[in-house]
Amino acid sequence: MKSIFNLFTSVKLTIVLLIFFALSSGLGTFIPQQRSPDEYVARFGQLANVLIGLQLTKLYQSLWFIVLLCLLALNIIICTLNRLSPKFKKVFRPRLIIKTKELVALKIMTKLKINKSLDTTKKELKRELSSRHYRIKETEKEKKAFLLARKKILGWFGADVVHLGIIIILVGGIISGLGGFKKNLTFSEGEVLDIPEAGIKLRLDKFETEYYPNSSVKDWKSTLTILKKDKSVLSRVIEVNHPLSYKGFVFYQSSVEWDWTNPSVEIWIKKSKNPSFLRKIKLKVGEKVRLEYENTQIAVLYFFPDFVINERNEITTRSLQPNNPAAFIEGWQADEKILSGWIFARFPDYSRIHSNKETDFSFELKDFKTDQFSVIQVRKDPGANFIWAGCALLMLGLFLAFYWSSREIKVILEEMFGKTEITAGGVASKNKDAFQVEFKKIAANLRRLN
Amino acid sequence: MNESILFQIAFILYVISAILYFSFLFSKKENTAGIGFKFAFVGLLFHTIALILRTIECGHAPFTNMYESLSFLSWASILAYIIIEAKYKILKAGPYFILIVIALMALASSPLMPKEATPLVPALQSYWLWLHVSVTLLGEAFFAMAFITSIMYLRADLREKKNKVVKSSPSSEKLDSISYRCIAIGFPLFTLGGLIFGMIWAYKAWGRYWSWDPKETWSLITWFVFALYLHTRIVMGWKGRLSAYIAAIGFLAALFTYFGVNYLLAGLHSYG
Numbered sequence: 080m081k082s083i084f085n086l087f088t089s090v091k092l093t094i095v096l097l098i099f100f101a102l103s104s105g106l107g108t109f110i111p112q113q114r115s116p117d118e119y120v121a122r123f124g125q126l127a128n129v130l131i132g133l134q135l136t137k138l139y140q141s142l143w144f145i146v147l148l149c150l151l152a153l154n155i156i157i158c159t160l161n162r163l164s165p166k167f168k169k170v171f172r173p174r175l176i177i178k179t180k181e182l183v184a185l186k187i188m189t190k191l192k193i194n195k196s197l198d199t200t201k202k203e204l205k206r207e208l209s210s211r212h213y214r215i216k217e218t219e220k221e222k223k224a225f226l227l228a229r230k231k232i233l234g235w236f237g238a239d240v241v242h243l244g245i246i247i248i249l250v251g252g253i254i255s256g257l258g259g260f261k262k263n264l265t266f267s268e269g270e271v272l273d274i275p276e277a278g279i280k281l282r283l284d285k286f287e288t289e290y291y292p293n294s295s296v297k298d299w300k301s302t303l304t305i306l307k308k309d310k311s312v313l314s315r316v317i318e319v320n321h322p323l324s325y326k327g328f329v330f331y332q333s334s335v336e337w338d339w340t341n342p343s344v345e346i347w348i349k350k351s352k353n354p355s356f357l358r359k360i361k362l363k364v365g366e367k368v369r370l371e372y373e374n375t376q377i378a379v380l381y382f383f384p385d386f387v388i389n390e391r392n393e394i395t396t397r398s399l400q401p402n403n404p405a406a407f408i409e410g411w412q413a414d415e416k417i418l419s420g421w422i423f424a425r426f427p428d429y430s431r432i433h434s435n436k437e438t439d440f441s442f443e444l445k446d447f448k449t450d451q452f453s454v455i456q457v458r459k460d461p462g463a464n465f466i467w468a469g470c471a472l473l474m475l476g477l478f479l480a481f482y483w484s485s486r487e488i489k490v491i492l493e494e495m496f497g498k499t500e501i502t503a504g505g506v507a508s509k510n511k512d513a514f515q516v517e518f519k520k521i522a523a524n525l526r527r528l529n
Numbered sequence: 530m531n532e533s534i535l536f537q538i539a540f541i542l543y544v545i546s547a548i549l550y551f552s553f554l555f556s557k558k559e560n561t562a563g564i565g566f567k568f569a570f571v572g573l574l575f576h577t578i579a580l581i582l583r584t585i586e587c588g589h590a591p592f593t594n595m596y597e598s599l600s601f602l603s604w605a606s607i608l609a610y611i612i613i614e615a616k617y618k619i620l621k622a623g624p625y626f627i628l629i630v631i632a633l634m635a636l637a638s639s640p641l642m643p644k645e646a647t648p649l650v651p652a653l654q655s656y657w658l659w660l661h662v663s664v665t666l667l668g669e670a671f672f673a674m675a676f677i678t679s680i681m682y683l684r685a686d687l688r689e690k691k692n693k694v695v696k697s698s699p700s701s702e703k704l705d706s707i708s709y710r711c712i713a714i715g716f717p718l719f720t721l722g723g724l725i726f727g728m729i730w731a732y733k734a735w736g737r738y739w740s741w742d743p744k745e746t747w748s749l750i751t752w753f754v755f756a757l758y759l760h761t762r763i764v765m766g767w768k769g770r771l772s773a774y775i776a777a778i779g780f781l782a783a784l785f786t787y788f789g790v791n792y793l794l795a796g797l798h799s800y801g
Contacts, residue, residue, distance in 0.1 A: 090764045094757060101753040108743040108794050139741040238763075252739070261736075291648040298651050319651035320734050331736040332651075458736045466738055470725045477717040 087157040096151045103147065107138035152249050159242040166239075170232050175218040175225045179491055185504035187515050189522045193501060194529050197224060197494040200501070204490065207524055211517065213488065226490040234508045237480025244472030251465025260328075260459040265336055265452045271306065274457060277328045280306040284314070286453040288335060299332050301453045317455075331456040337399050342382050342449035344406050346422070351439045359445070367411070374412055375440075381407040382447065386423065406444050410434070484509040488518065501525070532586060533644070535579035536600060540634045542572030543607070547631055550624035562620040566611075569627060573607045580604060587646030592662045593653060595791070596644045599637035602666050602787070603630045609670035609711075617707050619699050625677045657730035664722025665748075669783045671715030672755075676780035678708040679773035686770060705768055708776055716755050719783075723748045744798035747786035754779040 086092055110130060111118070119127035119136060134141030182188055193200045201224055205215055213228035264272050266283035273280050285302040304314045305325055317323045323330040343363045348370065350356040360377060362368045367378040385397040386405035397403075403425055410418040420432035424444040432442060485508040493500045503522070507514035549565030580601060583591040592598040610626045613619070636642070649658075682704040689701050699707075727745065728738040739745060758775040761767040790798065 090760055093760055094765075097753050097757050097760075101750045101757075104741075104746050105750055107741065108746050108790070112741070255738075293648065295648060296651060297648065298654065320655040320657075322733065322736070329736065333736075456736050460732075460737070463732060463738065466728065470728065474717070474721055474725065477720060481713045481717060 084157070087154050088161045090158065093151075093154050093158065096147065096154060100147055100151060103138065103144060106135065110135050110138070112139070113137050148249070152246060155242050155245060159239050163239055166235060170235055173216065173227055175216060175227055176220050177225065177489060177491065179502050182489060182491065182502050182504035185506065187506070187511070187518050188502070188504035189518070191501040191503075191522060191525060193499045193525060194497075195499060196497060197492055197499045200499040200525070200528065201226070201492055203528060204492075204501075204521075204525060207521055208488065211521070213486075222494060224492040226488075226492070228488045228490070229486065231483050231485045234479055234483035234485030237476050237478075237483065237508075240472055240476030240479055242476070244469045244474075244476055247465055247469035247472060249469075251462035251469055253462070254465060255460050255462030258459075258461045260457075262457045263333065264455045264457060266301075266455060267338070267450055267452050274328075276459070277326070277457070278307070279312075279325070279328075280309070281330070281455070281457075282306060282311075283453055283455075286335075286451060288451065299335055299453065301332055301455060303330060303455070327461065328457055328459050331458065333454040333456040336452040336454055337384060337401065338450040338452060339382070339384055339396075339399065342384075342447055344379055344382060344444060344448075345446035346377070346379075346406070346408070347443040347445050348377070349441045349443070351441060353439075364406075375417070375438075376411040378409045378411065379406050380409060384447075386421070401447070404444065404447050406447075408432075408442060410438070410440065412436070481509065484514065486514050486517070488521070532579050532582040535575050535582065536634075537638070539572045539576035539579060540631075540638065542568050542575060543603075543627060543631055543634060546572060547624060547627040550620075550627055553620065554624050559620060562623055565623060565627075566614060566620070569607055569623075570611060573604065573611065576600075576604045576607070583646070589649050589654075590658045590662065592666070593649060593658070594643060594647065596637050596642040597646075598662070598666070599633050599642070601663070602670065603633040603637065605663075605667045605670040606630050606633065606673055609667070609674050609714075613671075613674055613707065613711060617703075617710070619678070619704070619707060621698060622674075622677050622681060625681070626674065629673055629677070652734045655730060655734065657726060657733065661722060661726040661730050664718055664726060666722075668715045668717075668719030668722055669787065671711045671718065672751075672776075672780045672783045675708045675711035675715060675776045678704050678711060679776040682708060682773045683770065686773075701769075705772065708773065709762065712755060712758060712776060712779075716752075716759070719748075719755070720752065724752060742798055743790045743794035744786065747782065747790050751779060751782040751786050754782050 111122075114136065116127070116131060119130060123130060130136050134143065138144055195203075201217075204226065205217075208215055208226075208228040211230075213230050216227045218225050260276055262274070262276070264274075264281065266272060266281075266286070268283055268286050271280050271282045282304040283301055284304055285300075287300050289297040289300065291297045298318050300316055300318045302314065302316050303323060305312045313323075313325060315323045317330060317332050319332050322332070341363065343361060345359060345361045348356075348358040348360065358370055358373075360368050360370070362377075362379055364379050364382045367376050369376045381394075383394070383396040383405050384399060384401040384403075386403045387395060387397040389395055403423065405421050405423045407421050408419065409416055415436075417436040417438060418432050418434035418440065420430065422430040422432070422442045422444045424447065427443055430442065430444075432440070434440075486505065487507070488503060488505040490501060490503040493502075503518075505514060505518050546565045546568035549561050549568060553559065553562035553565060580591050583597065583600075587593075592601045606626070607630055610623070610630075614623065681699075682701055685698060685701040685704055688698075727748065731740070731745075732738040754775060758772065758779060761775065762772050
């Protein structure tokens, strides 16, 4: 038991764990995570079973990865506590009475003789130290006076604060993992959805997609109303990067979904022999429209948002996103079908119209409209506040560790025949060169008493 | 004056600076290096204006595609070099460091990098874009500085072992301590910008602060390497060669986080 404890107090273990942790998390970035077994078989063949068996396909959620994380956490906690108690003692209950040889052993030290009495010298030294913001503790024993002057003592605890921050972040992660709640809601305008977990209902009052001039998406905005016992409590517009928080539940604008059950399209019709001819028609799928002053009717039979011809040579849609919108149209004169074919919104050059009569119509799929659903993600993440607290401590600790240089000067004063002999030594947690300069200045100022 | 002309002027000034620095390496005239430093500084001023103009032109933070982000990383690197040089006077690091910057600038100007400003997708429209990217890249610039001084340390150490003392060369001990100082600046910046600001923004935009996306994972790996550097150095007292190797590995991990992840691994951070 004791040897296990000793193992966890060792920084060597930390180093081994850090290396393991870095290598295994790196491995996880080269193996696609959380896919279906078929995908792994297709990609890795025989190796797939090994990957799945070793849980490398959900590496960051795997048991061994979590064990590794726990070992690291345990190592951090034990190392920190192990170093903390002697440090606390040193900082808060320091030993004032020390031996001269302890000071002589320090890298930064000096010995001085001052032609003044002990009291005068001590008073002068204390004045000098306080003017440099040192806090002084003193005692006397056997005609010797002992001074302990320190400043910025929090600097000794920088690394401990960092470790505490990391532990709190890990705790936050565990809480998020265990107590988190996540749900995707797909709304159309005016719809009310029940969220029993939060004890509320949510209504989507308005949903709009904003576009840039080049027709790429600029933003999605949903106006949400929170209903409690069918009374509205709160109404807000949310967009990407601007979620709404309500009693621990956060509502995010996630994306949109398209409802392709009843789309309508806008088609521009031109004639190659008559450049001034242009007709714009708007119609629903399945609808037939008669062109003004022409003996022709146009119908849209099918519409696919993401047109593709699959392996079986069927025309279908690859996704529900409008990546390659295409419409199948027919043209009729009286009861005779005169033309038919596919037209593409993004790739008008690929539009193919077959006609069995002399016509010079050309068609462009200019626009399409359909209902959009707003996808709202509801989350409750009770660990998040731990994460932010941990992050704040982490940064505070790093600042203390790197930039809050603790300094400590220990002095023994001894009176010898009306003169005073001084032995002084100092330690700094950081920036030792600057401390040495200060130390020498203090000594020089004391020598001036002679 | 538009952004791309100013960018090219800055590029030319950096190249002149590098030529001066390298001639200093051979002629040993400190004067030449001093002029090289001034050219780098003036280059930085032009580069600053270029970045400001870019921001005004495209209306958002200038690091949303590879061209912009490389330009900003070069800018941050020169800034890091100027800060370190002003404080520690290691002119000999200048030539190698400027060379890294020139490589980054050359990469940014290559025709493979699309230069036109594209409108921001919804997830990127946030002031966290400024905070997250600029602080992270500044941290990485200091890692680059630590990398150069570590490599110089390894050379100086080899030389000193053979008892060859070259006057005007910084001692291995000084290089080791400067490398540490650079990490002491870079590590907190990288922690704040890369990890903490990244988590806050991810929480606001995607609803979760950590998703083991490749970019996040590699940032964490980079962080671990530098944590390893600090532990081995401060607790176990590994100074010198081992420290230098770890610092170099840390920079390579940062480089992979920056480039490798974008080109080799797909994930949430795939914004182009």
